[in-house]
Amino acid sequence: MQDSPIICDVDVITFIESAKSNPFFHVLPIGLALFSINGRFIYCNKAYLDMFDLPEDVAGRHVSDYFLTGYRGVMECLRAQEMVICPSVTNTSRLGVSLRYPLVSRTGDLRGVLVLSLSPRMGRDAVLALMDAAQTLNTWSGQCKLGVNGLCTFECMVGGSAAMKNLRRLGRRFALSQEPILIAGESGTGKELVAQSLHMASPRADRPFISVNCAAIPHELMESELFGYDKGAFTGARAEGMKGKFELADTGTIFLDEIGEQPLPVQAKLLRVLESGEIQKIAHRGALRSDFRLLCATNRDLRAMVMQHLFREDLYHRLSVFELVVPPLRERIHDLPMLVHHCISQCVGKERARGIYLDDEVLRAFQQNFWRGNVRELKNVLTYGVYALEEGENILTMRHLPVRFVREIQGSGAAGEAVQGGAGGVSGMLAEAGAHAERKILQDTLETFQYNKVKTAKALGISRSKLYRKLRERGLFSGHEKEPRENAQ
Numbered sequence: 001m002q003d004s005p006i007i008c009d010v011d012v013i014t015f016i017e018s019a020k021s022n023p024f025f026h027v028l029p030i031g032l033a034l035f036s037i038n039g040r041f042i043y044c045n046k047a048y049l050d051m052f053d054l055p056e057d058v059a060g061r062h063v064s065d066y067f068l069t070g071y072r073g074v075m076e077c078l079r080a081q082e083m084v085i086c087p088s089v090t091n092t093s094r095l096g097v098s099l100r101y102p103l104v105s106r107t108g109d110l111r112g113v114l115v116l117s118l119s120p121r122m123g124r125d126a127v128l129a130l131m132d133a134a135q136t137l138n139t140w141s142g143q144c145k146l147g148v149n150g151l152c153t154f155e156c157m158v159g160g161s162a163a164m165k166n167l168r169r170l171g172r173r174f175a176l177s178q179e180p181i182l183i184a185g186e187s188g189t190g191k192e193l194v195a196q197s198l199h200m201a202s203p204r205a206d207r208p209f210i211s212v213n214c215a216a217i218p219h220e221l222m223e224s225e226l227f228g229y230d231k232g233a234f235t236g237a238r239a240e241g242m243k244g245k246f247e248l249a250d251t252g253t254i255f256l257d258e259i260g261e262q263p264l265p266v267q268a269k270l271l272r273v274l275e276s277g278e279i280q281k282i283a284h285r286g287a288l289r290s291d292f293r294l295l296c297a298t299n300r301d302l303r304a305m306v307m308q309h310l311f312r313e314d315l316y317h318r319l320s321v322f323e324l325v326v327p328p329l330r331e332r333i334h335d336l337p338m339l340v341h342h343c344i345s346q347c348v349g350k351e352r353a354r355g356i357y358l359d360d361e362v363l364r365a366f367q368q369n370f371w372r373g374n375v376r377e378l379k380n381v382l383t384y385g386v387y388a389l390e391e392g393e394n395i396l397t398m399r400h401l402p403v404r405f406v407r408e409i410q411g412s413g414a415a416g417e418a419v420q421g422g423a424g425g426v427s428g429m430l431a432e433a434g435a436h437a438e439r440k441i442l443q444d445t446l447e448t449f450q451y452n453k454v455k456t457a458k459a460l461g462i463s464r465s466k467l468y469r470k471l472r473e474r475g476l477f478s479g480h481e482k483e484p485r486e487n488a489q
């Protein structure tokens, strides 16, 4: 797979004439379409027509006559002259996954767009595997592009670990439903990116995405922000009234970040909106309807909040029909090299990033660090490090990293081994190698059993409490879950 344009010497018309008369294109199970530089259909094979239920005489019609997101995809591919992957949704709700390549002649002239489409009905697993492959290649080639409206997509989210693959796999499936999704995970793990990716993988991808950070809104303003108000609602209100976020999200998605920060009275109103689909705008006679899809995120333990009567139980159950847990960075340390590459590229551009390396000591320290601030912390440390490089320097060493970060990892037992490197002679090196091997075994077994601690402990032949102890020693414990009592199995 490549992101650069496909260079074609073959005349597009000649290609179409031979495609039309070649039975191979009629039996090909992959949808294939060609668009002109104005976004008009030039050619579609049978699989494409069937997949999207298009008429046989579609040639000459514009992509926007039939497609919602597909339209934006083709036009973005023409504009940016880069590969664009995102779902194709027709205005009759037929769904496929499409890869769009710009066709450029040797002299650099844009000739059109070649679209390859796969139908989820052809085998969802095959479609997901293809999208994962595209994602991995995109990340490594530094070509990770945001979606057509600047939002992140699952293909752009960096990470090839089993945990991230599982997150993407479930996310793409859940995205197709209309039910709310609760995104849980520590701060800085990428919950907001997951929310954007869910929207982009949903049939509403071309519709509004309204993001609300509940922690940033004072409690007394929350109701008016979410549900809006009519003119003259209260002193200090805008004379013309204000649309609430739910109203703005009509036909699209509303994302409530830090949902755990909602005050109880607003939680009650939220539940009513979810159950009835009706919004009660302040000082408005009657109710308004809004067709929204709700996504929420939290870094708090909502179940514990329910027990403490800080979060409504009925709302919790309504929100958590689908729950996606974004794993902390230390539980997907295999993603570290990819993320490092991605963060440095974002900082200095992909050309310069290719020449920047981490020395072994830094790499070991990174692998063994607890990463309390997750990807956000990694990004900050690398940004500091890259700017601390002197002109002509290419290798990031410990002396380029923030003093606070270095002190922290020197203070933590696990990372101490990393920072001191082989300074402890043969026995130090053996201890380090042993710790490294143990960490790898723990990590691999956790991934094999999808982070199920009971199964992992059983497979390793140790008690659950010993497993937790080992995870903590090797910097793999998320601290999110409750630990079993000593002797518990």
Ligand SMILES: Nc1ncnc2c1ncn2[C@@H]1O[C@H](COP(=O)(O)OP(=O)(O)OP(=O)(O)O)[C@@H](O)[C@H]1O
Binding pocket: 156, 157, 158, 159, 185, 186, 187, 188, 189, 190, 191, 192, 193, 194, 257, 299, 342, 375, 376, 379
């Ligand atoms: N898988 C990823 N690929 C690329 N960048 C990522 C990934 N995960 C996180 N990031 C980056 O890390 C930073 C934090 O991500 P984000 O804001 O989505 O986290 P969050 O979990 O919503 O945090 P918070 O709970 O504090 O709101 C962002 O700069 C984001 O771009």
